[in-house]
Amino acid sequence: MTTSLDSSARQADPARPPLVTRALLLRFVSIVGASIGFNLLLSVVPLYAQESGGGEHAAGLATGALMLATVIGELATPALAARLGYRPVLAAGLVLLGAPALVLTATGSMAAVVAVCLLRGLGFAITIVAGGALTATLIPPERRGEGLALVGVVSGLPSLIGLPFGVWLAQHVGYGLVLTIGAVAPLAAVASVPALPNGARAGGPSVGIRQGLRSGGLLRPAVVFASTALAAGIIVTFLPLAVPSPGVVAVALLVQPGASTVARWLAGRHGDRRGSAGLVLPAVLASAAGVLLLARTADPVAVVAGAALFGLGFGAAQNATLMLMYARVPAAGFDTVTALWNVAYDGAMGVGAVAFGAVAGGAGYPWAFVLTAAVTLVALVPAWRDRGTASADA
Known part of the structure; x- marks a missing residue:
């Protein structure tokens, strides 16, 4: 009897399609190459610009040029993907993303640094939008949440290692080697692209950037995610300045991305089985509560707990909002979804860091964190409206 029941259950619940296929493994090559190329030089190029005689504002100018080009490139890439x-x-x-960095091995002039950052920003934007859309087509729809979480881990590990290692390598070996590695990694990954499945844009109705910006089904999750990304940029930038203990900061900045990774994975598995809409409100609440705990900057336990709680909320928001947006467009709109989601990410991180600095300068870090938590809670409005929204609503 037990054998018969087990057999019937297997027939009623056929095995899910495999997640890690040859095509996805090939895509991981370009994901890792791009992540190494971008993150290894993210802090190194601004430092190089400053030490090459660019002055006090050189670092900010380099990063500003990079992020400006990234946002512009993210908005432009869907049209390129539709055509090519x-x-x-x-x-x-x-x-x-790779080749321009080689220019800096020959010159550290400010004009060269800005030009290189602009080109690399465009390259990075293209890889994350076109590459992200292509990745979504390689993941079975019924396992998309879990697949996106896995992709996040694959791209996140090089960034976790690359950011500190790039600066260490530049200081101990010199800028030439680290710039060369940062250039070669994405260039070498180009060799994997021809082996990917046909890169032609998937069929179905076209969804352009303008149409996406008019769609509440896409804008609401993007706005919700932007509210958490805003706080993420603030934490990475200002926690080392706000918390007096370097050891506590190190632990908090390790706990936060670790918790985010775990939450992305769990949110992906939950979304595949029960849907992602129900995760958005808890993700916003956890993110805001975590930031509020960080306002107790002199309390080590509160800081580490706040970083962990925010990480859980941020990771869940990352996966859930992207899942909802992909579900509301045909495959031909995946590049638009990827572009809007990444613009929300990069734009909110930049705006949040600038605004937080201005508030903290007058009110102090604890009150600035309290205000950040309040701003994050504003996202409860679009999150509530989006709760339970069907895919067809967009």
């Missing part, structure tokens, strides 16, 4: 297809656009993005 994902595969050639992804290859072009990897080249733009």
Whole structure:
């Protein structure tokens, strides 16, 4: 009897399609190459610009040029993908991300630094938008949440290592080697692109950036995610300045991305089985509560707990909002979704860091964190409106 029941259950619940396929493994090559190329030089180029005689504002100018080009590139890439297809656009993005860095091995002039940052920003934007859309087509729809979480881990590990290692390598070996590695990693990854499945844009109705910006089903999750990304940029930038103990800061900045990774994975598995809409409100509440705990900057336990709680909320928000947005467009709109989601990410991080600095300068860090938590809670309005929204609503 037990054998018969087990057999019937297996017939009623056929095995899910495999998640890690040859195509996805090939895509991981370009994901890792792009992540190494971007993150290894993210802090190194601004430092190089300043030490090359660019002055006090050189670092900010370099990062500003990089992020400006990234946002512009994210908005422009869907049109390029619609015309050329994902595969050639992804290859072009990897080249733009890598090759310009070699220029800095010969000159550290401010004009060269800005030009290189602009080109690398465009390249990075192209790789994450076109590459992200292509990745979504390689993941079975019924396992998309889990697949996106896995992709987040694959891209996140190089960033976790690359950011500190790049600065250490530059200080101990010199800028030439680290700039070369940062250039070669994405260039080498270009070799994997021709082996990917046909990069042509998937069929179905087109969803452009303008149409996406008019769609409440896409804008609401993007706004919710932006509220948490705003806080994430603030934490990374200002926690080392606000918390008096370097050891506590180190633990908090290790706990936060670790908790985010775990939450992304759990949110992905939950979303595949029960849907992602129910995760958005708890993610916002956890993010805001975590930031509020960080306002107790002199309390080590509160700081570490706040970083962990925010990480859980931020990771869940990352996966849930992106899942909802993908579910509300045909495959031909995946590049638009990827662009809007990444613009929300990068734009909110930049705006949050600038605004927080201005508030903290007058009111102090604890009150600035309290205000940040309040701003995050504003996202409860679009999150509530989006609760239970069906895919067809967009």
